[in-house]
Structures are given as C-alpha cells and as structure tokens.
Amino acid sequence: MAIPLSYNVRNLRLRKGLTIMTALGIALTVATAVFIMALLAGLNRAFGTTGDPLNVLVLRKGSTSELAAGGVSRDAMQVFKDLPGIAKNNRGEPMASGEDILVIVLPRKDGTGEVNVTTRFLTPLGIEMRPKVHLVAGRWFTPGQREVVVSKSINQRFAKANIGDTMRIGNGEWNVVGIFDAEGTAHESEIWGDINQLATDFERTVYSSVLLRATDPVSAAALKNRANDDQRLELNGMLEPDYYASQTKSGAPIKFVGVIVAIIMAIGSSFAAMNTMYAAVAYRGREIATLRVIGFSRPSILTSFVIESLLMSILGALVGLVLMLPFNNMTTGTQNQVTFSEVVFRLQMTPPVVITAVLFAMVMGLFGGLAPAWHAAKQDILAALRG
Amino acid sequence: MTLTRFVTKNAFRNKRRSTLTILSIGFSLLLLTLMMTIWRGFYIDKGSAQSAQRVVVRHKVSLVFSLPSFYREKIRAIPGVVSVVNSQWFGGQYKDDKPENFFAQFGTDPTELLKVYPEFQIPADQVEAWQKDRAGAIVDSELAKKFNWKVGDRLNIKGVIFPVDLELTIRGIFTAPTPTQAIYFNKTYIDEAYPRVKGKDGVFAVLTATPQDVTRVAQTIDEDFRNAPEPTKTETERAFQLSFVAMLGNVKAFILSICGAVVFAILLVSANTMAMSIRERTREVALLKTLGFTQRSILGLFVGEAISLALMGGLLGSLIAFVLGNMAAHQGGFLATMRVEPSTVLVSLVVAAAMGFLSAALPSYHAARGNIVEGLRHIG
Numbered sequence: 222m223a224i225p226l227s228y229n230v231r232n233l234r235l236r237k238g239l240t241i242m243t244a245l246g247i248a249l250t251v252a253t254a255v256f257i258m259a260l261l262a263g264l265n266r267a268f269g270t271t272g273d274p275l276n277v278l279v280l281r282k283g284s285t286s287e288l289a290a291g292g293v294s295r296d297a298m299q300v301f302k303d304l305p306g307i308a309k310n311n312r313g314e315p316m317a318s319g320e321d322i323l324v325i326v327l328p329r330k331d332g333t334g335e336v337n338v339t340t341r342f343l344t345p346l347g348i349e350m351r352p353k354v355h356l357v358a359g360r361w362f363t364p365g366q367r368e369v370v371v372s373k374s375i376n377q378r379f380a381k382a383n384i385g386d387t388m389r390i391g392n393g394e395w396n397v398v399g400i401f402d403a404e405g406t407a408h409e410s411e412i413w414g415d416i417n418q419l420a421t422d423f424e425r426t427v428y429s430s431v432l433l434r435a436t437d438p439v440s441a442a443a444l445k446n447r448a449n450d451d452q453r454l455e456l457n458g459m460l461e462p463d464y465y466a467s468q469t470k471s472g473a474p475i476k477f478v479g480v481i482v483a484i485i486m487a488i489g490s491s492f493a494a495m496n497t498m499y500a501a502v503a504y505r506g507r508e509i510a511t512l513r514v515i516g517f518s519r520p521s522i523l524t525s526f527v528i529e530s531l532l533m534s535i536l537g538a539l540v541g542l543v544l545m546l547p548f549n550n551m552t553t554g555t556q557n558q559v560t561f562s563e564v565v566f567r568l569q570m571t572p573p574v575v576i577t578a579v580l581f582a583m584v585m586g587l588f589g590g591l592a593p594a595w596h597a598a599k600q601d602i603l604a605a606l607r608g
Numbered sequence: 609m610t611l612t613r614f615v616t617k618n619a620f621r622n623k624r625r626s627t628l629t630i631l632s633i634g635f636s637l638l639l640l641t642l643m644m645t646i647w648r649g650f651y652i653d654k655g656s657a658q659s660a661q662r663v664v665v666r667h668k669v670s671l672v673f674s675l676p677s678f679y680r681e682k683i684r685a686i687p688g689v690v691s692v693v694n695s696q697w698f699g700g701q702y703k704d705d706k707p708e709n710f711f712a713q714f715g716t717d718p719t720e721l722l723k724v725y726p727e728f729q730i731p732a733d734q735v736e737a738w739q740k741d742r743a744g745a746i747v748d749s750e751l752a753k754k755f756n757w758k759v760g761d762r763l764n765i766k767g768v769i770f771p772v773d774l775e776l777t778i779r780g781i782f783t784a785p786t787p788t789q790a791i792y793f794n795k796t797y798i799d800e801a802y803p804r805v806k807g808k809d810g811v812f813a814v815l816t817a818t819p820q821d822v823t824r825v826a827q828t829i830d831e832d833f834r835n836a837p838e839p840t841k842t843e844t845e846r847a848f849q850l851s852f853v854a855m856l857g858n859v860k861a862f863i864l865s866i867c868g869a870v871v872f873a874i875l876l877v878s879a880n881t882m883a884m885s886i887r888e889r890t891r892e893v894a895l896l897k898t899l900g901f902t903q904r905s906i907l908g909l910f911v912g913e914a915i916s917l918a919l920m921g922g923l924l925g926s927l928i929a930f931v932l933g934n935m936a937a938h939q940g941g942f943l944a945t946m947r948v949e950p951s952t953v954l955v956s957l958v959v960a961a962a963m964g965f966l967s968a969a970l971p972s973y974h975a976a977r978g979n980i981v982e983g984l985r986h987i988g
Contacts, residue, residue: 245876253869285705288672325670326670335854486635488631489633500625
C-alpha cells in the first residue's frame with residue numbers, strides 16, 4: 222500500500238527552512254540550465270525559421286558560406302534565369318536574385334565593443350523573395366543610391382543605426398533610410414542595401430550568392446542538382462533552409478560551456494539534496510518505524526521518500542523557471558561561425574526547454590533522494606522505535 | 609583538548625553530512641574557479657613578453673577586408689618596428705567540417721614569420737627546409753601530437769573561403785609557449801592558385817623594439833594610412849584577440865551571472881548544513897555555557913566549524929579545477945590559456961571561507977544567545 226502524497230507535502234511544509242533552502246539551490250541550477258537552453262533554442266529558432274523550402278541558394282563550389290571569396294558569375298546568373306522551374310513574379314520576371322554579402326563593423330550601443338555585422342546587397346526582387354521581411358519604419362532603399370535599411374534588432378543594438386545616420390561601407394557613406402522586421406529569422410541580424418551601387422563602388426564582377434525561387438518542391442530539387450552537376454559553372458546549390466540550418470553550429474561554444482556548467486552545478490545540488498533528505502530520514506526514524514509497524518512495506522517507504530525528494534526538486538524547478546521568466550525574449554547576440562558576424566536572436570523558453578528543465582531537476586531529486594530513501598527503508602524497526 | 613581540535617571533531621561528528629556538504633561546496637567552487645580562470649585568461653592575463661611587444665594591423669572597416677601587401681614595407685620603415693610579417697587566414701577544412709578537426713591555417717612569409725614570433729621553438733634545419741619548399745608548412749607541436757603528424761607528412765586542406773585546395777608537406781614542427789592550434793604555410797601558394805588575392809594580405813603582425821614602442825607605433829601606422837584607400841586599425845595583439853571574445857557576445861555578463869549563482873548556491877548549502885547541526889546541538893550549547901564558555905567563544909566554535917567545512921570544499925574544488933585546467937591546457941585554442949593559477953585558487957578559498965562565515969553567523973548567533981535552561985530541556 223502506498224503512503225499518501227499529503228504525508229510528504231506536510232513533511233516538506235513542516236521543515237520549511239530546509240525545504241526552501243534546498244529547493245532554492247536546485248532552482249539556481251535549473252535557472253542556469255534554462256538560461257543556456259533558452260539561448261540555444263533562440264539561436265535554433267533564428268536559423269530554423271529562415272529560408273523557404275522553395276528557395277535554392279547557389280554558391281561557388283567548395284564554399285559553404287555566402288561570405289567566401291569568389292562566387293557566382295553574372296553569366297551563370299543569366300543561365301539560371303532561363304531554366305525551367307523558376308517561378309515568376311506577378312510582373313513576369315524570373316525570380317532569381319544575385320546578391321553580395323559584406324561585413325561591416327558597428328559599435329555596440331552598450332559599449333561592449335565593436336562587432337561584425339552582415340550587410341546584404343540585393344535588388345528589390347530579392348526583398349520580394351523573402352516575404353517574412355517587412356518594413357516597419359522609413360522606406361526601402363532606392364536602387365542606384367547609397368542607401369541601406371537596417372533590421373529592428375540592429376537598430377536597437379548598435380549605435381549609429383538610426384534612420385538619418387550614415388554608415389561607411391567601402392569608400393562611400395551610405396544613408397540609413399529604413400528599418401525592417403524579419404520575424405526573428407536570421408535576416409534579423411542584417412543590413413540590406415542596393416547590389417548595383419555596391420558593384421560599382423567595389424568593382425565586384427561576381428555575386429557571392431544567387432537565390433532562386435522554384436515553382437514547386439520537385440523543381441527546387443532539380444534546380445539544386447542542376448547547379449551542383451554543371452561542371453562548367455562550378456557551383457554549389459542547396460535548399461535555403463538547409464543553408465541556414467547548418468549555421469546553428471554557431472551555438473557550439475555556448476553549448477560546450479553550458480553543458481559543463483550545468484553538470485557541475487547539478488552534481489553540487491544533488492549532494493545538497495541528499496544532505497537534506499538524509500536529515501529528513503534521521504529526524505523521522507521513529508516515525509518511519511511506526512509506519513512499518515502499521516503495515517506499510519519497505520518498498521512503499523522507499524517510494525515515499527524518493528517522492529518527497531522529487532517534490533522538493535520540482536518545487537526548485539518551478540522557482541528556477543519563474544526566476545528566468547523575465548529573461549524570456551531578451552535579445553542577445555553571438556558570433557555566427559559561418560559568416561563571422563554577429564547573429565542577433567532572442568532567448569526562447571520553449572516548451573521543450575521547460576520540460577527539460579523540470580526533468581533535469583527531477584534527476585537531481587532522484588539522485589539526491591535514492592540513497593537516503595534506501596537507508597530509511599532498511600532501518601531496523603525495533604532499534605528505530607527505541608531511537 | 610584544544611579548541612581547534614574541538615572544532616574539527618565537531619565538523620566530522622556527522623561524517624555523512626560533512627562529506628556531502630564538502631562535496632557540494634567543492635563542486636560549486638570548482639565551477640567558480642573555472643569561471644574565474646576563464647575570466648583571467650580573457651581579461652587579466654597580459655600574455656607572453658613577446659606578445660606585449662606586438663601589434664596587429666588590420667583593415668579599419670573589418671577583418672574581412674584585406675590590405676595591400678605593399679603596406680608591409682611602409683610599416684617596416686616606421687621607427688621602433690623590428691619586423692613585420694603578413695598573415696592571411698585561410699579557413700579551410702581538414703578531413704571534414706567537424707569542429708574537432710578544425711585548426712587555424714595562416715598564409716605567411718616563411719622568411720620573416722619567426723622573427724616576429726621569436727618564442728616559437730623550431731630546429732633551424734626545419735626552418736630552412738620550410739623556406740625552400742613553397743608548398744611546405746610548419747605545424748604546432750600540440751596539433752602534430754593530436755593528429756599524429758610527422759615531418760614529411762602530406763597535409764590536404766580544402767579551401768572554403770578561397771577556391772583553392774592546399775596540398776602541403778609538413779616541413780617543421782614548432783613549440784609555442786601557449787599552444788596556437790595553427791599551421792603556417794607560404795602565402796605565395798594562394799597567390800599562384802588564385803591570382804585575385806595576389807598583392808593583398810589579411811593582417812600584418814608587427815614586432816616592436818620594446819613594449820614602450822607599442823602605442824606610438826600603432827598610432828603612427830594608423831596615422832600614415834588614414835587617407836589611404838584602405839585605412840588601417842592597429843591594436844595590440846592582446847586587444848586583437850580580445851575582439852574575438854567580444855564577438856561571442858556579452859561574455860563578461862555571462863560569466864559574472866554564473867559566478868553569482870554559484871556563490872549564492874554555496875551560501876545556501878553551507879547555511880543548510882549549519883542550521884541542521886546547530887539545531888541538533890542546542891543542548892550541548894547550553895552545557896558548554898554552564899561550563900563557563902562565553903557567548904563569543906561559542907559563536908567562534910560554530911563559525912570556525914562552518915569555515916573549516918567550506919574551506920575543505922574549496923580545497924577539493926580547487927584540486928579538481930587544477931587537474932581539469934591542466935588537461936584543458938593541452939587541448940590548445942582558447943582553452944590553452946586556462947591554467948589555474950595559485951592566486952585564482954586563493955580567491956576561491958577566500959570566497960569559500962566568507963560564505964562559511966556568513967552561513968554560520970546567524971544560526972550560531974541565535975544558539976549562542978539562547979537561554980541555558982531552555983536549551984538543556986530541549987529534546988532532539
């Protein structure tokens with residue numbers, strides 16, 4: 222027969238101080254783990270939601286990033302425009318966008334240094350091919366002018382990124398004329414400007430990438446293969462979502478440090494929980510023996526104490542999650558390991574993060590509670606009653 | 609029985625509890641020590657003596673833009689400059705794109721590299737062999753150990769940033785004071801295979817005569833190229849490395865918040881233990897008082913007990929941190945600087961002792977002030 226749950230709840234409440242302090246320790250560990258997991262979830266979301274499965278990104282063969290030397294020639298771009306399977310917009314133009322990427326340095330607003338920011342140069346057609354990106358202030362750049370539009374995050378995080386400011390790109394000053402919102406995608410970390418003006422300024426003869434829109438998934442696959450197989454053009458085609466998904470490896474340093482921190486803290490908290498549970502068992506020697514006399518079996522006493530430890534850890538997990546709530550959706554940035562520029566993303570306490578956090582706490586509770594519970598169940602009744 | 613012995617005896621009265629407390633505090637302090645070591649490696653260490661004498665020149669706008677190669681001779685002409693060497697980040701793939709197979713590859717000038725980096729230890733005949741072979745490379749000894757490379761081995765590196773695949777031969781193995789995780793090869797190799805980068809270089813590393821020259825040389829370089837089509841930004845080697853740390857994000861806040869959480873966790877654990885053991889000993893305290901112990905000495909006994917427990921945890925944590933740090937130092941990269949210094953350990957121990965003191969202060973104050981008669985009556 223099982224010991225009722227209310228027995229454990231009452232016991233935890235009776236020894237309020239101990240319970241709260243141990244739960245707080247677990248809460249701190251959970252909060253740290255949640256923080257790191259939310260960072261990674263935000264990063265994954267930024268890259269995971271970028272790209273349309275119908276879009277094919279074409280790069281130079283051997284290159285895995287838009288920021289590599291060499292690229293796609295204008296001739297190759299012409300070849301693609303006329304391929305079957307390319308979608309056309311409502312004006313009948315083939316949807317193929319030759320683009321260029323540069324990295325410029327902007328100072329952070331909070332004064333923590335200067336960082337690389339990805340600047341994408343494209344045509345209005347390229348903007349049209351990314352329906353998730355829309356203007357929130359000002360206007361889009363005028364082709365043939367040295368004008369750029371910045372994302373909302375760039376506007377918030379960097380000095381000199383307001384409408385009316387100028388940025389030095391290459392030899393010219395470019396005016397900031399608008400702010401766009403990219404719905405949390407990777408474009409949220411970018412500045413956009415006119416490709417033709419850039420080509421003139423920098424004497425660039427090739428695009429660093431070409432984005433193609435296919436009419437349907439089958440055509441998308443065909444376009445991708447066409448780019449890869451053409452020996453003459455020496456290109457590398459991939460579906461746009463796959464390209465961005467590969468950039469999630471930017472989270473590797475956070476993950477590496479995060480896992481170590483979480484494990485060490487969890488070990489520390491488990492020992493603390495074990496301490497508290499041993500104390501609980503020691504205080505209740507006589508009580509446990511009485512339970513045994515009444516007829517509760519050893520296994521049910523074991524379960525009861527493990528449950529008590531689990532309850533305490535779940536309480537800790539809840540406190541930890543509440544502690545982290547204010548940080549949810551906080552904007553932060555790290556280095557994109559593919560483009561060597563800053564990727565801006567928001568902390569995301571997604572359901573998997575929350576569930577993992579609770580499970581993580583329960584593992585600590587289980588580890589901390591098992592040995593003391595075993596000790597409680599094994600106690601000799603008579604000796605304990607005399608206690 | 610001396611007071612010290614009384615304290616230690618009491619600290620281990622409940623062996624299981626003391627062990628668990630020490631383990632718990634130990635792991636927290638391990639983390640604290642590691643975090644402080646990272647902080648130290650990033651923000652406090654000045655680097656080697658030679659490093660303090662070097663500056664790095666890069667394009668003012670961004671590291672992504674290259675500088676004209678002729679800048680090198682102009683920089684060389686500046687008073688106080690001893691040697692200048694070009695360095696081009698190649699960023700290629702060895703074997704595959706797995707992070708464990710990643711290391712830095714720099715295209716450079718074999719005739720001058722070792723003059724700018726005199727701390728690299730390498731046999732003279734290997735240097736000579738490297739300088740004679742245009743497709744030769746020298747590799748870091750830690751890297752050679754990791755991949756089991758020997759002099760004469762072939763090294764194929766696939767170009768990612770440049771449309772060039774390198775087929776190098778290892779001509780030498782150098783040992784650096786802190787592992788560099790890098791290989792160096794002749795930049796001419798890229799120039800010949802991809803003529804568009806000929807006459808351009810990523811950065812220049814400059815060795816100055818004395819550490820005092822650094823600021824002046826850096827200013828002169830930037831001043832000289834201010835109105836050139838490609839302006840420069842010159843910073844100390846240390847600042848240059850730190851700019852990569854800054855790119856990772858708000859590292860300082862990240863480390864500080866973890867440290868804060870850890871310190872608070874230690875306080876909680878320690879306070880918990882002390883609260884338990886002091887409550888158990890209410891009767892004893894009353895007894896001690898009847899024997900003539902003053903409130904202050906009783907307070908001291910408990911505080912001493914808490915501090916010694918916390919210190920033992922601190923020693924355990926520092927020991928593990930020390931072992932881990934030594935293991936990490938051989939991994940190279942940013943971990944290479946993560947040696948645990950005695951001063952870091954000392955700070956950890958001081959934090960441990962302070963937390964021990966704080967945790968015991970309140971419960972033992974209450975215990976020491978408690979009424980003797982009530983204390984004697986107290987049951988379990």
